[in-house]
Amino acid sequence: MVRGWAGPGRGAFNTQLSGPGGPEPGVGAPGNGAVLGGVVGTWNSVLREELVVLCLGLPPGGGALGRGRGPGPGPGPGPGSGSGSGPGPNIAPVPPRHGSRCAVLASCEPCAAQLPLTLCLQLTTFIFFLQAPKKKGGKGGKKGKAAAVPEAVPLEEMSKEQLLEHTTRLRKELDREREERNYFQLERDKIHTFWEVTRRQLEEKKAELRNKDREMEEAEERHQVEIKVYKQKVKHLLYEHQENLSELKVEGTLSMKRAQKDHWAQETELRKEMRSLKVDLKEQELANEVVVKNLRLKQEEEITQLCNDFERQVKEMEARYNRKMQALRDQLDLRRKTEIHEVEERKNNQISELMKNHEKAFHDFKNYHEDVTFQNLALVSLLKEQVEEAKQRETQLEKEKADALLQNKQLKETLQQAQELVFELQKKLAHYDKDKEALMNTKAHLKINQKELKDLQWEHEVLEQRFSKVQAERDELYQKFTKAIHEVQQKTGFKNLLLERKLKGLLDVLEKKEVELSEVFAASKLDPGALSLVSQKLEDVLNSKNATIEDLQYQLARACKAHNDMLQTMEAKLTSFGIPLDNLGFKPLESPVVGQTVGQGPAGLVAVPT
Template identity: 45%
Template sequence: MPPKKKGGGKSIVIDGVDTSSMTREQLEVFCQRIKEENEREREERNFFQLERDKLRTFWEITRNELEEARAKIRNKERQIEENTEKNEETLKFYKQKVKHLQYEHENDLTECKAQALVSLKKAGDDHMAQEKELLADKIALKNKIQEQEFNHQEQVRALKLQHSEEISKARSEYEDKAKELELKYEKKFIELREELNLKHSMEIAEIEERKNAQLNALTKQHEEAYGEMKMYYNDITLNNLALISSLKDQMEVLRNQNERMTKQVADLTAENRKMIEPLSQARAEVAEYKRQLTNYEKDKISLENTKIKLNQTKRDFEDLKWANEALELRFEKLQAEYQELKKRFNQAVLEVQQKSSLKNVLLENE
């Protein structure tokens, strides 16, 4: 039999369930369930309390880490400021050094210009002196050339006179020889003719004596003698013609030699005249080359000194540039470390905020 209701039938509602209509077994089951839920809620509360304690401990640890990170960041920022100040001081020092080097370079350049002007003036004076010497040499050479031309003309005149005398002498000698030969052969011809006439007379006498007996022999002998005489006179005539031709050839050779020597003398005179101007130009070019060589050596020495100083300045500039790049790399590294610390700090703050929000939610639920 179900229990009676008390209190005039007043109902009790727990978790939206009306307990007035429940039986005892249902109430026991319901109470057991409520008890289990209460135990579970208690366990959850204990769990959340432990989690709250853990969060508080973690928050304390995170706060300490945050303070340490902030201290490290402050130290890093202080180091960065110190390094920046040192870098600025170093750059200022090297800038002063570069200005000093530039000032020294300008002074050296001014000295080089002054030395170059002095050298140029000295070279101009030397050039004027050399020009005067060259003018004197030119006048002396001109006089010498005129004297040589006069001597050469005298020699040519003497050679022409000597050649004319030799030609006249040779002509007279050849004419005398020709006359002597002509007289000699004419005399021989007369002697031979007389001898032949005598012989012919004797032969005629013999012919008259022998008459008919020796007529054929005498005729034959006469013919032979006539042939020999003809050949002999022909040989004499040919020899005379050959001698005359040889003399004419020798005269032609002498005439050609005379003309060739006259032409050579004219060519030598013209060549001497042509060589005067190139000789003067060559001497002027030699003087100019000597002057340019002197100036070139001086400019070369000045350029070498300037190059040495410029290379030293470049090396100093490269050292400064390398130091600046090293400082920039170090600054970039410090900046990267700063960004990393800042990122870690933001992450830690975000985690703390999330945990704090979760803790507040749990506390509000309690």
């Protein structure tokens, strides 16, 4: 119920909210004072409601608002009656935009720009008068102008027609004001409902925020407790890691000291052996020098005698000698070609037989290798002994062969010297009388040399037969040895498989430990800077240890390489001097040992760095 403002001594005007367009009976005031008082009261109530809406800043509602016209009860002090009815037109307000404060100013750009409240109130009042419903027809304006004249006239002096016209005009104005009143009341109610809904949503959101704040505080407390627990665990892990590092350092220093002692002992032994070898070589050099001096004296005597003897050679001896040499060369070439052809055929047959034997042995080994996997230790030892015996026999035969080759070389040298002397003496043949004696002497020497050559050839053939026999035995032993090596490799393969499984298990354990450590770090939620600092320190320590180990391994490999180079040089020198390696009295130690990775360096390693 909205009560109107009373007119000045003329009556009161009461309004009541009704539905849009609903008919409602009412009684009007008979005088001008009552009607004007009702109109002014209606305007004041509408402006007060609009001011409340604007001051509260409530959001405007949306939708179609009905603005109805209908008479309401309005008792006054004077007599009179009036009635009216009719549907009010439905006017859809303009939707608000830019966060406007009211429905009336929804399309107003200054309100969208958030103007001051006083300016908005003035604009609201102005737009309100502009949006008031217009009167139907153009006669109302004329009647209004005409009625302005009788208003100056008191009501007691008006005629009946003027009073009727005045009452009809006032009733039209009253209907128009009622329509506007209903429209603004409906809009006010909608705005109030929207404000209630928004206030209720705001309270719900505030309650949700309070709950979230409480949950965040509880989670922060739990997080602080977990951080304390994991910090303590990390301290324990760091202490254990430091203890392990100290133990590894002590073990590394001890192993380095032991390796240095062993290396020094080996170095002293090798130096002693080198000194003894140098003494022996010096003695042999002195003995060889004496022998060479004696041989040179004897050779000079023989050369002088031969020079005196061969001065009597003649051109006939040269021709005969050339013919015989040509015949001998042809015969030897033919014999050499036939021997080479026979050797090639024999070697080709031997190669084919060896290939067949190898294939047969491979198939037999492939079928037999599952049955003899666990029964070859004794066979390996026996084969090693046989290989050693074969090596000894081979070295002995090589020694005999070297002696024979040395003798053959000496004979060839004497023959070459004789040929050179013949070539030189051919140039000095000037005397025919001395040729016969020289021819006889040369024939005698030639017979002797041919006899010696035949003996040497026979010995050479015997040695070649023995060498081929020893080579066949060596090939057979090599096949047996390779077979034993394959079996040993198979056993080592089984051992490597077991070791790989153990290593895989250890790697799994290591991965589990790393996962546990990462979980501890992740759960502890340490500062990333502190965590990266700890991990960086661990990586630096491990990298330094790995670098030290690599340097030591490289130095050990270089020392082993120098040792092997020295052994190879010594063997080459002994072989060049004709000294067999079995007469050393000891067996040189090769490093690295077969199956051992210690001391092995990269390819192209230089023993002494430049």
